[in-house]
Amino acid sequence: MFGKKLFKIRKTLKPVELTRDFPALVDELLREVEPRIYTEHSLSNPYKLECDAYTKLKSVPAAQKPDLLIYLLDIFTYWESKALLVRAKNDCLQMHSEEKKCLILEWLQIKFAQTRMSFAPGKFRELCDQIAKVKNQWNAGELFGLTVIQLKAMGKREGLSEELKYEIASVLKALKALFFYADDWKAEAHLCQLISSKHVTAPFSFGNDRISQILTTFLQEQPKNEQNYWQQFFNLCSITKTLTPSSSWLKDATRLLNAIGWDKFQKTTNSWIAMVSQLDVLSEFRPLDEEDPEQLSAYLNFIEPKLFSILQGICWSQVLFADTNTQTVLTQLAEKCFRSLPATGPCAGPVGNAAIFALANSDTFSSLLSLASLKSYIKQRKTQKLIDTYVQRETEKYGLSLSEIEERAVPDFGLVEGKRIEVFSGFNFVITYSNTGRVKTHWIGSEGKTQHNPPGFVAQDPILSRKFNHASDLVNQIRQASEIQKERISNLTQQHMSWSLAELEKLYINHGLICSLARNLIWLIEDKPVLWVSGQWQQVDGKDVIFSAHARIQLWRPED
Template identity: 25%
Template sequence: MDMKEILTELTPLWLQLFLEAQQQGTLYSGTPITQLPTYETFKNGGDFFKKATVEYCVDRFITLSLPVPDRQQAGWDGVLSKIFGKNKELTTEEIKLRGKEKRFCELLLQALLRTKINYEEEEWIALMQKMKFCDGKAVKMRYHSFAHWPLGFFVKQIERRVKQKGASAKLKNYLGEMLSWDDFQGNPKYYGWRTNMEKLKQNIQEILMEGSSEKPEVLPYYLNEEDAWGRMINQTIKEKKEEEQVQWFAYFRYITSANGGKPTQKFLKTAKGLVDAFKKEPFKETIQEWLQAVTNMKEERVDTERWHYYTFLNTTNSNLLKGMVWSMVQFHDTKTLSILANLAERCYRKIPGVGPAAASVGNACIYVLANSRGLEGISHLSRLRLRIKQANTRKLIGKYLQEAASKLGVTEEEIGDLSVPSYGLTEGYKEVLLGEYTLQITLQSNGKVLQQWIKPDGKPQKTVPTAVKNDSKLADKLKKVKLEVKELQKTYAAQRDRLDRTFVLERQWTYENFEKYYLTHGLTAVLAQRMLWILHSKEQEVSALWRDGRWEDIQGAVVQMDWEQVKVSLWHPVYAETTTILAWRERMETLEWQQPIKQVFRELYLLTDAEVNTRTYSNRMAAHLLKQHQFSALASTRGWTYSLMGAYDDGRENDIAMLHLPERKLKVEYWINEVATDDSFNDAGIWYYVATDQVRFVREEGGEPIPLVDIPKIIFSEVMRDVDLFVGVSSVGNDPEWRDNGGLPQYRDYWQSYSFGDLTEVAKNRKAILERLIPRLKIRNVAEVDGKFLKVKGKIRNYKIHIGSTNILMEPNDQYLCIVPARKKEVNTDKVFLPFEGDRGLSLVLSKAMLLSEDDKIEDPTILSQLHY
């Protein structure tokens, strides 16, 4: 075919389509090339015109991939090169334009090959030869090989012809020769980013077998052994019988074709057929074992001469795993769903300097959970949304939850209630019979699970009975029970977090639904029966707690109401009088009633005069120095979104931590600034520290700032509580070693002022608790609350423990005492009644006070060296 004839017809259309592609951003994921106006001319141009265009795309791409001298030696420069002339040196702009033209060739080639083109065998072979000829051997192309071409589309073209007219001996010989090429041999690490050579081998083999009564041979398929998972599976397959291996190879070959955000119906149907060829239970158990292995895998560190990096799953193995997960959509049992939920959580866990370990696999798990029967999968999604940090993943889960809620005709929060499993518990308790022994399982309000064995004679036993260990059936049953215990602990933690976030929603339940999903529910009853609720009716509104199977008010009197007319909501101190708050605190302490989340002792944040004056923003939590990674992780657990800032030049010197409140149609912004100092970043270039700025409330649409006086009290209080928590936990002022470990010299004054400065609302609340708690403890004669400190008289020295930061000064000269909290508590405070869970700072203050009250018994040489003058 004469190139001049092709150019005569193609030149104007080619340039027009190229210009449209640049204008519409087609080259960079903008408008698809198939939607550009001029493309219709190419699409409808007939076989001859389309073949000519395809050949031109191939030739042009080859030419543009050559170094300049080789390109000119090839005999022609193409359309755009004529504009430049035949200079051997190209400018930067010209080089960029060549790159754009190459990308344009790729897109047009792929689009045309998706259409029907009647290729003759000779024409197809000529194209294959041309692409093979430029495989980086015969011609010196750069960064391009045979495997980079969209070969799958080319093969589809000839596949259509063979189905209509059969294959000649010449074509079969050529296809057989292709399979012997180096590109198709072995299991290379890299197949090229546009095609999967392994799947292509199978397609070519099917063409060769067309018209034959024999089934095409299933070629072996082994996983890449760059990661431990691939090595494990390959070893497992090699140990199986030959007929089983063939089944697994066919399965692997198909599922590795998984692509896109979710599977097509064709993929699911074909995968189901392959799965059905196996024996159901052995197949499912094998896949469960493989998925669990990925969940337990740790990323591997790879060291080079200049740097190190981390790896998790090889790319091709990750794609196969994604298809494997999709193929499990037909299984709805508890174990499978639990494994998929745990795998999703593992896949979203970040690898240092990389990001989520395997986000596409995590998304596949979410798809399967969302499409499982019943509500068990939805329950896992509700839990995952609270635990996963990535904003886009939480958004995806939210989408699935909304779809499920729409199907059931309920709200998203209601489906959260519906989907909580009870695990067979009755208000947190159940018994499991294992042979002649009974295992008593009790879920406590702190989330811990007590497991007590009972002998046949009714007496308790501390360890697992030997009779249970030695009986394989009972041992398997016990294994399932232990797995269930882990799951119920995770579910309980997720529901506790969900309930804690319910304050800002100000939800109300009918008494019937509240009783069903909370008060008498096997799992959530443990939460609900320790919380304070408001009972609403037409006649009255009463705050009450559930005790001994009845509702009691603040005086302990039994509450009687027309329960069919009652609605229930969570009690919050922002709407209560101070005397009522104090009275409820007194009652909780009298009952020694520990709440799973801070409610009666919850901090209140009311507008200050300064915030009224600033009108649309609050500086209450500004000018703090935070550890960025700690802040980011904590913000994520509270539902905020935030992007880490680094030393790389991405144009950002500040960012915004944002909380979306769609029910209120507003967003909350906490402004964060980078602290750019020498060497204050990790190996991934992320700054260690950031500085805080103002808090703003803005409208969801338009981003218009909202005056703080217009923000509902409970919303303002809960948001500022979050921000106070971020500062209280992440501030460098809480780190007793920060000053001595280098820190940042310019922020030494901040460390000192925060460590021993004014108390935040959290710390003020902690102080109020200490004032009531200390008189009941054994240290009451040597400890007292004085201003912002808990003062302790020791045998060697006297101490001042700051109630906010928990840092310590020693009298009489205010010498700093560094005590680093150990992972294990130095002094056990478990027997000290605390009215709520979760304030580690309060536990630290008490632990340090108890330690220092008997400072003559301290044996730690690091502490002892600081005690003497």
């Protein structure tokens, strides 16, 4: 009943048709609503705004909504500057009249930006210019994003005129000067999508970070027709909102790959993925507060968030390729993206998930092993469960269990008999994985002397220093993989698995990482407990073992 009555009341309201009514109605609304505001959360209750003036403003036609927002932003910027001065001079714990007006106007802007709008020529650019005057960048970015959504909806309803398309292009060109909000690239990508490439070039706007510079340089070196296809691909990637690609996304990507050339696309994107996986995490200082740029805070940066969607799309597109090099670079990228940063978490989780998706859907046994091997590098439990889900889905195809896939995917990290040596100009950096499951490192000089700390010249040489950092990362990876493999092997006693002699020696006894653990275990050969001693099998009492060529070997359990 209440809904029907409210509909009848709204139906009888005379809509606001002239922009000259806006000042009087907004002034009336501010006078009525301001006394109801006590805290910043007062407007969480929508009934705080209910009044005759607000009801009339809600009835403004879609064609005049941009004029209403322009007016609201005009008076908002005036009161915003007043509020900053008042807050600087008075008690910051008390809300003053200027701050209340700003709060009301800010709420109105967001509310009306979520309703249907139609843009006459020149109004979209005028509205964007007005939004750029807002000092609070987060509010400006949110309002800009909502405005673009309404513009996109208008395009679906009515189509966009050529004049409006050129207006959108002018906004795109000036976007960096207009906005500084961190998440504007999503709205920017939607604007690029709205403009037809036949009329206006709508390039994806990269930043100034190291990855963006490489991609920008690459685009500048391409012929103009290919630039257009690459820009379409970047725009396709940038507007995605899903965790995995849809069938329509893959269809559009395939069309662009056909235009670019499959070989060129694969070679180029593989080089980008390999480049990103080799990047170091940078420590930067950025302003902690936009209103106080001199107050800096340390910031760990691996990939700029703006590029997450681009790299996700690049990884998704690798599903169309199934070669070994593609699987290798995707595995390296996933491992790097899930390395944890202090107080931050994974370096780039969304990009890592995209690489995992590509490996899981490449439909080859080698990609399945690459995917399973990531469990030795990644310690996030949710990601390990995701990998298990993907691997379990593919096991039936190859007639193997999850445990059999996992044991075939364990990386050896270049270890031989549990040892790896890295050479540094006459010094050897030795990594040893002991039979107790501990990773130890030491240096051996040209004279055979052992030391624990790296020589001084390593830190002074940039190339050797970078090599040592990678070696240190490798040590951490071995330690992490060691704990995962210990847990996996301890669970084997409950699974009643068996191996042929050749399988066991390949996967366990002679494996670079696992050999140090496997050679300390007791095994069963034809119900006889045996050990691996000095390169051969012996019974626990020291006697030689005689068994058939087809014997199956199991892990000994205490109850056996």
